[in-house]
Amino acid sequence: MLRIEGLSAWHGEAQVLRDVDLFVERGEVVTLCGRNGAGKTTLLRCVMGLHGNQTGAVHLDGDDITARKVHQRARRGLGWVPDDRGAYATLTVAEHLTLPPVVGPAPWSLEQVHEAFPALYTRRASPATKLSGGEQQMLALARVLRMGATVLLCDEPTEGLSPLLVQQVGEILRRAKALGVTVLLVEQNIHFATTVADRHYLLAEGRIVGHFDNTDIHSREADLLAHLGI
Amino acid sequence: MGFLTQTFNGLVGGSFYALLALGLAVIFGMLRVVNFAHGAFYMLGAFGAYVLLAEAGISFWWALLAVPVVLGLLGILLERTLIRRLSALDPLYNFLLTFGLTLMLQDVVKSRYGSQSNPYGAPAGLRGTVDLGLFDFPAYRVFVFGVAVLLCVGVWWLLTRTRVGTVVRAATERPELTRALGIDVGRWIAPVFGFGVALAALAGVLAAPMRAVNPLMGADLIIGVFAVVVIGGLGSVFGSVAAGFGIGLLQAWSEAYGPGLLAQTLIFLVMALVLLFRPAGLFGREELPT
Numbered sequence: 365m366l367r368i369e370g371l372s373a374w375h376g377e378a379q380v381l382r383d384v385d386l387f388v389e390r391g392e393v394v395t396l397c398g399r400n401g402a403g404k405t406t407l408l409r410c411v412m413g414l415h416g417n418q419t420g421a422v423h424l425d426g427d428d429i430t431a432r433k434v435h436q437r438a439r440r441g442l443g444w445v446p447d448d449r450g451a452y453a454t455l456t457v458a459e460h461l462t463l464p465p466v467v468g469p470a471p472w473s474l475e476q477v478h479e480a481f482p483a484l485y486t487r488r489a490s491p492a493t494k495l496s497g498g499e500q501q502m503l504a505l506a507r508v509l510r511m512g513a514t515v516l517l518c519d520e521p522t523e524g525l526s527p528l529l530v531q532q533v534g535e536i537l538r539r540a541k542a543l544g545v546t547v548l549l550v551e552q553n554i555h556f557a558t559t560v561a562d563r564h565y566l567l568a569e570g571r572i573v574g575h576f577d578n579t580d581i582h583s584r585e586a587d588l589l590a591h592l593g594i
Numbered sequence: 595m596g597f598l599t600q601t602f603n604g605l606v607g608g609s610f611y612a613l614l615a616l617g618l619a620v621i622f623g624m625l626r627v628v629n630f631a632h633g634a635f636y637m638l639g640a641f642g643a644y645v646l647l648a649e650a651g652i653s654f655w656w657a658l659l660a661v662p663v664v665l666g667l668l669g670i671l672l673e674r675t676l677i678r679r680l681s682a683l684d685p686l687y688n689f690l691l692t693f694g695l696t697l698m699l700q701d702v703v704k705s706r707y708g709s710q711s712n713p714y715g716a717p718a719g720l721r722g723t724v725d726l727g728l729f730d731f732p733a734y735r736v737f738v739f740g741v742a743v744l745l746c747v748g749v750w751w752l753l754t755r756t757r758v759g760t761v762v763r764a765a766t767e768r769p770e771l772t773r774a775l776g777i778d779v780g781r782w783i784a785p786v787f788g789f790g791v792a793l794a795a796l797a798g799v800l801a802a803p804m805r806a807v808n809p810l811m812g813a814d815l816i817i818g819v820f821a822v823v824v825i826g827g828l829g830s831v832f833g834s835v836a837a838g839f840g841i842g843l844l845q846a847w848s849e850a851y852g853p854g855l856l857a858q859t860l861i862f863l864v865m866a867l868v869l870l871f872r873p874a875g876l877f878g879r880e881e882l883p884t
Contacts, residue, residue: 412774438776450771453879454763463764464775511776 365390366411366515366546371420373406373570380406382570384420388515393537393547395557398567399592404550405447407567408517411548412444413437424515439467443513447520447550449500450507451492458488460503464511470543471512480536481506498529505536515546522556534560554581554588566591598729600850601843606735606804608842609742613797614819615826615834616749617790623766623829624786626685627677630692633816634699635665635791639798640807641703644714654717654803661799662792669791673784696813704809711806738800745793746835753831762786766829821865827878837876 366388373381380403388394396404409415411422413434421430424440432440444450455463461477461484478485481502487495492503501521508516518537522530530553537547537560551557557564558578566574568591576584614636621629642661646652652660672695680687715721716734723730753759764772765779773779798812805811822841826833841861849857868876 414770414774433778434770434773435776435778438774444771444774446771446774450768450775452764452767452771454767455760459760459764463760463772464777467776507775 365392365425366548367423368407368411369421369423371407371410371418371422373403373410373415373418375406375417380570381410381418384567384570384572386565386572388546388548390425390514390546391541391544392563393541393549393561395549395551395561395564396567397551397554397557397564397588397592399552402567403570404567405519408444408519408548408550411437411517412442438511438513439465441468441512441514443467443508443511443516445504445508445516445518445521447523449497449504451495451500451503453491453493455492456489457484457492457495457503460492460507461510464507466510466512468512468514472506472509474510477506477510480539498525501525501529501533502536505533509536509540509545513545515548516540517548519550520552521549522551522553530556552592554585554592558582596850599731600846602726602729602731602735602739604843604846605839606739606842607846608839609739610797610801610815610838611819611822611842612746612835612838613742613793613800614815615822615838616746616831617793617797618819618823619826619829619831619834620749620762620793621787621790622823623831624762625673625677625681625783627681627688627692627787628685628820629787629790630689630816631672631695631699632692632790632794632819633812633814634696635669635794635812636798636801636815637703637809637812638665638699639795640714640802640805640811641707641798641809642795643799643802644712644807647714648712654799657802658796658799662796665795666788666792670784670788672791673787677787678783700809700813707809709809711808714802714807716803734803738804741800745796749793749831750835758782818861821861824865824875825868827875830875830877830879833875833877 368384368386371381371384372379384407396407398404406415410418413432421428423429424442429437429440438444452460461474483499484503484506487499492500495503505521521533525533534556537549541547549557549561558581562577564576564581565572566588573591574588581588614632618629618632621627639661642665643654643657646657676691677688680691720734720737722733724733724736753763761777761782765777765782769779801811822837823834825841826837841864844860844864845857848860
């Protein structure tokens with residue numbers, strides 16, 4: 365499981381995360397919602413070790429990984445799906461899938477990846493930046509599944525995708541969850557969030573201001589939407 | 595057949611540009627360091643061959659193998675002990691460091707061997723000319739061109755067809771993302787620097803029988819190499835090689851057929867034009883803001 369304790373982070377002088385505590389149980393899908401600038405992306409980057417200016421602790425499966433370097437965290441099972449989809453212009457689609465090392469006990473085979481994402485097979489020799497936005501998103505997800513990452517950190521994987529592709533992302537996340545993968549999902553789309561996630565944290569101005577499960581998220585929808593500013 | 599001779603001369607001159615620019619491009623891509631000591635390593639390569647022969651009777655062929663390896667290891671040591679310490683700072687610090695190292699290396703060599711040029715003969719097997727069908731050409735120059743083409747193709751193969759190459763390309767393009775995908779980018783930095791230095795040293799050994807072996811031979815060449823790297827696109831491996839051979843050709847042709855002033859200034863004219871119309875270089879890509 366993933367546990368974050370007392371996490372604070374700064375961008376220069378500005379504090380962007382304030383004493384955040386959250387946890388995600390093994391095999392659970394948890395969303396982190398909040399408006400733009402609430403600190404969601406920074407939080408994922410802190411977990412990955414990519415944000416320099418931070419205090420607090422990150423625990424993975426009971427071990428404190430706060431002092432671990434970025435690549436060591438990935439090798440412990442963290443799979444980062446960045447908000448810009450993380451495509452390289454100088455690598456082919458096939459190279460994206462084989463670049464990262466296998467880090468978990470149950471990596472997807474290339475056959476499984478190609479069966480789940482047929483477009484990645486037909487476009488395997490293309491530079492990844494030539495793929496459509498949706499295909500790039502699928503590639504970012506396929507890449508961490510291929511690594512066998514046990515905890516996925518997904519930063520708005522549905523942003524800018526057509527409803528059909530959003531559904532497909534949902535299917536992939538549910539399939540990963542069924543295989544015991546833990547997911548911390550940054551998501552603005554509450555409706556989509558309730559179809560894949562078990563619990564939801566609401567982040568506003570760098571603080572956790574709400575915690576819902578799927579049953580009370582509907583009763584507190586007004587509260588939630590006010591915070592999201594929709 | 596004067597034109598074909600000039601063309602081949604241009605390709606041979608371009609071979610040195612290409613080999614040096616290739617090393618600079620690989621180093622810049624991975625480290626974001628413009629290695630101003632690159633010319634000094636080229637000079638040390640030539641002196642390495644000269645000293646091995648003069649002091650120990652070691653032949654060109656052994657020098658061609660040993661000198662790049664030794665200087666490449668020295669490059670690794672340099673990265674580990676000095677360059678790495680400055681990586682978090684403004685790139686200007688590494689410019690100052692490598693520029694200072696250049697001056698030191700030049701003066702050390704000058705104090706030991708003087709500033710005159712030292713003779714170094716072509717290896718026994720490559721002294722005559724070869725008949726290339728249309729014209730005769732000095733065998734050694736044909737050899738230099740052949741080695742340069744082989745090395746450029748070899749590096750291209752390494753970068754595009756091997757696991758190490760994929761990692762280097764990924765780390766060059768997006769170092770942060772590559773680390774987040776579980777790759778220890780830092781582990782590859784010193785070897786890549788050493789590899790670039792070894793290429794410069796090898797170019798130096800190749801230059802010894804053709805060009806004057808003296809402490810300033812690197813400084814004379816490296817300004818042109820920087821222009822080549824800018825023309826090709828900073829950090830673009832293919833661009834550096836293409837621009838290296840292209841500039842070699844243009845220089846040979848302008849020396850043979852143009853006014854004297856043109857040959858010396860041509861490379862910088864081309865660079866100025868490229869900077870005006872394609873600031874990222876002919877084959878370069880605009881850097882993404884990080």
